[in-house]
Amino acid sequence: MKITKITVTLLTIAGLSAAAFAANLEPAEQIETRQAGYKFMSWNMKKIKANLEGNYSQAAVQGAANAIAGIANSGMGALYGPGTDKAIGDVQTRVKPELFTEPEEVGRVARDFIEAANDLVEVAALGDPDDVKTAFGDLGKSCKACHDQFRMDKK
Ligand code: HEC
Numbered sequence: 326m327k328i329t330k331i332t333v334t335l336l337t338i339a340g341l342s343a344a345a346f347a348a349n350l351e352p353a354e355q356i357e358t359r360q361a362g363y364k365f366m367s368w369n370m371k372k373i374k375a376n377l378e379g380n381y382s383q384a385a386v387q388g389a390a391n392a393i394a395g396i397a398n399s400g401m402g403a404l405y406g407p408g409t410d411k412a413i414g415d416v417q418t419r420v421k422p423e424l425f426t427e428p429e430e431v432g433r434v435a436r437d438f439i440e441a442a443n444d445l446v447e448v449a450a451l452g453d454p455d456d457v458k459t460a461f462g463d464l465g466k467s468c469k470a471c472h473d474q475f476r477m478d479k480k
Contacts, residue, residue, distance in 0.1 A: 352408035353416045359404035360418075362396045369393050370468075373445075373461055376454075383452045390442075390449040393464070397442035402435065424475040434474065438467040 350358060369389035376386050410425055412418055424431055441464040448456040 350404070350406075352406060353413040355404040355406050355409045356413065356416050356418050359401055362399070362401055362404070366393045366396050366468075370461075370465065373457070377458050377461065381454045383449070386457060387446075387449045390445045394442040394446045397439045402431070419477040419479070421475050421477055431471075431475065434467070434471040438464075438471060441467040 369392045372389045373386050376382055376389075405420070405424060409418065410420060410422060441460070445457070445460040445464050448460045
């Protein structure tokens with residue numbers, strides 16, 4: 326019966342971790358969603374860079390930092406479910422196989438990244454551009470650290 330099925334589904338969802346919940350997305354959607362998250366973070370990184378190089382707007386920098394931290398803290402690991410290690414039809418991926426076989430190392434770079442994103446939020450709220458510059462540099466390094474290990478170069 327349909328109602329029973331929905332109830333069971335809801336109960337199951339309520340009892341499961343974020344990781345399992347996101348598995349409700351099809352693998353191709355998981356790939357597209359994680360790429361969209363990275364792209365959106367990248368856009369916000371560019372905004373912060375432009376602020377540091379030009380007229381500094383605290384509101385703009387804070388908004389961008391908050392957006393990045395929101396994604397960083399959203400549990401993106403859940404978008405690396407089974408079957409998302411390779412292209413699916415037209416949906417390409419640059420993830421390296423190591424991301425699925427070195428969970429401890431992934432956890433380490435991911436934690437560094439989340440910490441750096443949260444730090445940037447803190448200093449952006451205080452509004453000193455020099456501190457923002459340092460925290461921004463650290464965050465950029467944490468993005469790169471993960472890419473060096475777990476993202477393939479562009480073909
Ligand atoms: C924990 C690892 C990790 C961290 C941290 C990380 N990335 Fe990535 N990034 C990846 C992987 C893996 C891919 C490839 C995803 C795919 O193609 O499925 C990727 C892809 C991208 C892409 C290409 C997206 C697309 O359209 O295909 C951009 C841009 C990007 N990352 C920017 C960033 C920025 C900016 C940060 C930091 C603010 C960041 N990433 C942090 C692992 C990471």
